[in-house]
Each structure stands twice: as C-alpha cells, then as structure tokens.
Amino acid sequence: MRDINKIAVLLFVRNAYEESKLKQLVKGESSKNVHLFKYLNKRIVNTVKQTDFDYFIIDSSHQHGNTFAERFKHAFKSIFEKGYDAVISLGNDTPQVSSQTLHDVVHCFENHDVVVGKTNLGGAYTIGLTKYAFSKCSFESVDWSTSRVVESIEKRAIFQGSSYFQLETVYTELSTHSDLKLFIQQLIEKEICLIEDYFFLGLIRPIKHHYNYRQLKMNALQIGVTEIRGSPAA
Template sequence: MNTLRLVLFTRYPVPGSAKTRLIPALGADAAAAVHKRLTERTVETLKQTGKSVEIRFSGGDTNSFSSWLGNDLSYLPQVDGDLTERLLAAINPAPVIFLGSDTPDLSAHHVNAAIHALQKSDVVIGPADDGGYYLIGIAKPYPFLFENMRWSTEHVMPDTLHRLRQQKIGFELLETLHDCDRPEDLDRWPWLTS
C-alpha cells in the first residue's frame, strides 16, 4: 500500500486574488492576510499528524511557497482548469486526503480521525456546514467523486454521498465544521481579523 498523502490546495496570499469574497467587507490586503493566516494555521495542523504534507499551489512558485511555509513540505503547482481537473491531477497515488485552507476550526484531531477512518473505509469526508466538505480522503482513486460536480454549491455533499451509495462504496463522516468564505462568516472567528 502507498504511503498516505495529505494534500493541501492553496494559493499565494496576493491581495486581490486571495479570499476574494471577503474583499467587499475587509479590502484586498486584509482579505489576503486572512488567507495567509488560515493557510499557515492549516499547515501547522497538518504537520502535527507526522504525515507527509504536499502543497498544491497557485499564484506563486516553489521558492515563494517554501520561503513562506517552510522547506520541509512537498510543493507542486496546481494544473490549469477547474477544481475537478486540479483534484484529478492529484488523485494518484492513493490513499490521499485532500484539504483546503478555509476551515479555522480544523485541528490535528480531525485530520487524525480522517487518517484512522481511511484504514477501515474507502472514503472519509469532513462535511462543511454550507453543504460542501472541508476534507475528503480516498483509499483508492475514485475519479467519479470529482467529475461533473456542482462545486461551490450546497449540492456538493449530497451529490457526493449519492454517488458513493450508488457505487456501494463504504464511507465515514467526520464532525461537521464551518468554512470561512463569506463576510458573515468572520463573526465566528474574531481572531482572524485582529
């Protein structure tokens, strides 16, 4: 069996291109600062698991990312295209757990629970309160979980579960967490903008 990978999708915190949905409330610089803080926190959380961490990046290069997040991680540029194409390009080798950097309450406990779940189930999902997920782990490559998805909608989680049930693939659900995507989400975490 291949070694489990933790794959974090993130972008360089360039004002105007990071956390764009927060810009109307915070301005471009402060929205990028929120993204920077969230990414750093997520990386530290993933490091606590002792597993190898792979950063799939956009908006910078390997040098800028290793200067920012450290040279003890693997760095690969994201492929061009939508989220489907970016996930499919990173699907091998499995097992792999995909994460984003939008979940302030993510802890090593959640990631370790996902790692443990993948030892018993084919798929593990960390549901987000908005109908998506903050984490998805697969024991084998399952491209059908990412193809023709209605990303960034409340349909992501229900569609994913429907596909798993259709294919009779066992899965485990983790605790539901909140993502920080919209201005109204910021009230939940005052420390993000302090």
C-alpha cells in the same frame, strides 16, 4: 484491518493574494484581507506539521486543468502516483480543522474508502480517498462550489460501490464576510473554542482596549458584528 499504510495529505489552496480577490472576508481593506488569508494558509500547514504524515502543497501555480474538478483530480492523481495508499485533502477555509481531524480520517480508512467532513454550508472541510476509491471516482460528477458538495460525493461513492463515511462534526466554513461574522460570534458565545481565538476576535475593532470575552461580546452586540477589521500587525 485493510492495508492502508502510506497516507499523504493534500493542501489544495490558492495563494493569499488570489484568495483575497475572490473572497472578501474583511471588507474594504484588501491588505488586511490578504493578511487574514496568509494566516489561514500558514495555519493549515502548521496543523499538518503536527502530524507525521507526508504532505503536499498544491497551490494555483501547480494546479492543472480548466475546471476545479479537473485541477482537484489532477492534484490527487499526482500524489497517488507517488505510491500512496490514501490521500486526505484539506482546505484553508475551516479554522476548526486540527491534527485530530487527520487522525479521525485515517481511523475511518480501516473500514471505508471515502471519508468526508461536512461544513455548515454543505461543503467539505476534508475529503479522504483510498486509491481504490480514486480509481473509480468521477470528480466531474460532484457539485463543487454548491451546498450539495458532500451530498453529491456520498451519492457518487454509493454509485461507484465505495464504502462511505461522514465525520460527525460539522465545521463553520469561511467563504464570505457573513461567514466570518458568524464564526466570530460563535467564538464570542464560546460555541467554538480555538487556541488561537484571539486572532479572530481581534478582527472586531474594540470600543475599549481591554480584551476580554465580556467586552468583546458587548462590542459585537452594539455594532452587530459588522465592524470587521484586519488583525493588528504583530
């Protein structure tokens, strides 16, 4: 086993207000869209808190650089400079990510320097880099914000001589209104199971007040899962 003992988690996120302006997951209701992103940001922090890993939240106010690649690279660099052997990044746009995801990446560090989890859109829900891989990585060579993110990371890892591994599980990414509709449909069909599924299922305005999967499924079929609304206030 390699000497990868000191590991940190990077939460590279925008604040909920900025995110809501760029991603209209809940259409036509900005305040509820903000509420959804506040939930997603809080959820990913709580996920990391379930582990013993150190974590660093680097939001828009602490990101430096003119491009996404520059900002993302600087975030990794700032953590490696604190003496960590490896850094695992997580975003807020894949609700299926769990504390087990982090443990899976750490396990892969035993034999690999670059570990990636792929989304259904070709993006990455997690990117783990050892210090060795980071020292050779060219963030500018990755096709960020495209369906080729994971593909380009793999090609770059091979080119630079870093051992690469892709996690088996593919998760659903939430970037658009259509993505959210798909995610909710997967919850209804039980293709995805989450402890907090009723938060997301609550984004569908029910025809009746009784919440159950059969009724929610019937509602979704009747309205085509298009009547998406923000979560009811707690």
